[in-house]
Amino acid sequence: MNIMKLSALFSSVVLLAGCATSGIEATGKTEGDPEYAKHLVIHNEPLANAITITDMKSRFKGDLLEVNVVLSNLTSSDKNIQYRFAWYDGDDFEVEQEGRSWIPVVLHGKSSTTMHAVAPNPSVKTYKVNVREL
Amino acid sequence: MRLSEQSVQTAAGKKLKSAGVLLVAGLLSVSLVGCSKSIKYGDAAEVETTTTGFGSTDLQQIAAKMVDSVLTFPPVVEITAKRRPVMFVDTIKNKTTEHIDTESITDTISTKLLRSGKFRFVDMTKVAAVKQQLDYQSDSGMVNQNAAMKMGQQVGAEYMLYGNLSSIVKRNSSRKDVYYKFTLKLMHLQSGIVEWSDEKEIRKSKEKSTFGF
Numbered sequence: 001m002n003i004m005k006l007s008a009l010f011s012s013v014v015l016l017a018g019c020a021t022s023g024i025e026a027t028g029k030t031e032g033d034p035e036y037a038k039h040l041v042i043h044n045e046p047l048a049n050a051i052t053i054t055d056m057k058s059r060f061k062g063d064l065l066e067v068n069v070v071l072s073n074l075t076s077s078d079k080n081i082q083y084r085f086a087w088y089d090g091d092d093f094e095v096e097q098e099g100r101s102w103i104p105v106v107l108h109g110k111s112s113t114t115m116h117a118v119a120p121n122p123s124v125k126t127y128k129v130n131v132r133e134l
Numbered sequence: 135m136r137l138s139e140q141s142v143q144t145a146a147g148k149k150l151k152s153a154g155v156l157l158v159a160g161l162l163s164v165s166l167v168g169c170s171k172s173i174k175y176g177d178a179a180e181v182e183t184t185t186t187g188f189g190s191t192d193l194q195q196i197a198a199k200m201v202d203s204v205l206t207f208p209p210v211v212e213i214t215a216k217r218r219p220v221m222f223v224d225t226i227k228n229k230t231t232e233h234i235d236t237e238s239i240t241d242t243i244s245t246k247l248l249r250s251g252k253f254r255f256v257d258m259t260k261v262a263a264v265k266q267q268l269d270y271q272s273d274s275g276m277v278n279q280n281a282a283m284k285m286g287q288q289v290g291a292e293y294m295l296y297g298n299l300s301s302i303v304k305r306n307s308s309r310k311d312v313y314y315k316f317t318l319k320l321m322h323l324q325s326g327i328v329e330w331s332d333e334k335e336i337r338k339s340k341e342k343s344t345f346g347f
Contacts, residue, residue, distance in 0.1 A: 061205070064205055099249075121250050
């Protein structure tokens with residue numbers, strides 16, 4: 001019986017660990033309607049219920065795209081999240097694929113944080129942000 | 135006689151049993167060891183939290199912040215709008231108690247800046263090799279002088295990139311806290327004016343678990 005309980009616990013831990021790799025994905029475009037919700041892809045429903053993207057803005061600084069994405073924690077507990085930006089040129093080809101790493105952030109309960117990034121070069125026209133929980 | 139035979143038999147049985155248990159335990163440990171020795175490739179962009187020491191995630195975060203900051207600072211945007219200024223990277227002073235390869239941090243920053251198409255660099259670590267090659271081209275008599283690279287034609291750097299990496303480490307019996315601060319500055323060499331500067335702070339902490347593992 002105990003072994004059964006233990007194995008059930010282990011399998012649930014494994015399942016939870018499996019969840020850590022998926023998250024929320026949002027795509028932003030520099031031209032047209034800034035309705036970011038249209039470009040939101042949720043791979044992890046529990047995370048999407050706890051964390052939400054409340055704003056996505058972009059502008060050109062010189063000829064480089066600068067992006068601000070606001071992430072809000074809907075729960076009252078602290079969340080350890082990671083985010084990463086991906087950059088695409090006018091033909092939707094990914095630019096500087098290996099240039100961006102996951103950045104860890106502590107998102108305190110009922111608070112929001114801004115994820116800020118600048119495109120690696122002037123060819124970038126579209127961006128994607130991935131958010132996942134650790 | 136029979137009794138003693140029986141006792142010998144039971145003793146032998148016990149020995150066999152314990153040997154069996156040992157064998158099973160041995161097999162189990164071998165299989166466990168076998169599991170722990172798997173080698174696999176990981177994601178270089180992954181967050182690394184093996185120790186509180188300076189790691190790849192710290193390097194990546196510092197480089198990303200510095201490059202984003204310098205490329206969007208309004209006076210720098212103005213400077214780089216029509217031309218690509220030439221820079222050189224001085225060393226980053228490591229003021230922490232750890233051994234950190236600060237050249238690796240500046241390599242990442244200069245590579246990102248170069249690939250942004252906004253700046254160009256001269257490499258001061260290769261001056262001796264360049265001098266040797268130019269000497270060979272001009273003095274050895276082996277190179278056609280019409281095709282030889284001429285001495286005294288290099289472009290001087292206009293800006294210098296330099297900085298510091300410092301840390302504050304605090305610990306008590308149950309907690310260790312490490313704070314890193316990376317400062318980078320951009321100086322105009324002719325006027326000596328610092329055109330841009332920024333900092334990146336990183337806090338890492340390690341808590342001992344209740345069971346002392």
